[in-house]
Amino acid sequence: MIKYALQCDRGHGFEAWFRDSTAFDSQAAAGEVICPTCSSTSVRKSVMAPRIGKAKTASSAARRVANGQAADAEGAFEETTAVAKPSPDQVQLRSQLLELRSAIEASCDHVGSAFAAEARKIHYGESAPRGIYGETSRDEAQALADEGIEVAQIPWVPRGDA
């Protein structure tokens, strides 16, 4: 007995057993080999080699990725790309942070790197009380908090597409 991978003229793939290599030819010519999906009798042996080769490449690439080794195969690249795609949760968080950023930009003054100094001036009544935003170091933010000045640290999401 011999097993052949077959394909009908509409592209359905299936497998069938034959007595020997000539049995397929005679049965196919007699219209006895029938596609189980569409009942077509126009059936030929499908070419297996390219598909098998591709599957082997993909699995070996995946194995290299799993081992944490460098892989240059196309399959490995696709895997890395898939991992880097943001999840729906991340997309939602990003849009919320962008909204927050827009709200802050609309209602607060941008003071840039002078943030800590300006926050102190406002706190001690040397500047007009208002909302400000800018950049400061972690140490300075902690120092401001120690002085009783409320500072919120917000992930500043860059605009444009992710």
Ligand SMILES: [Zn+2]
């Ligand atoms: Zn078919």
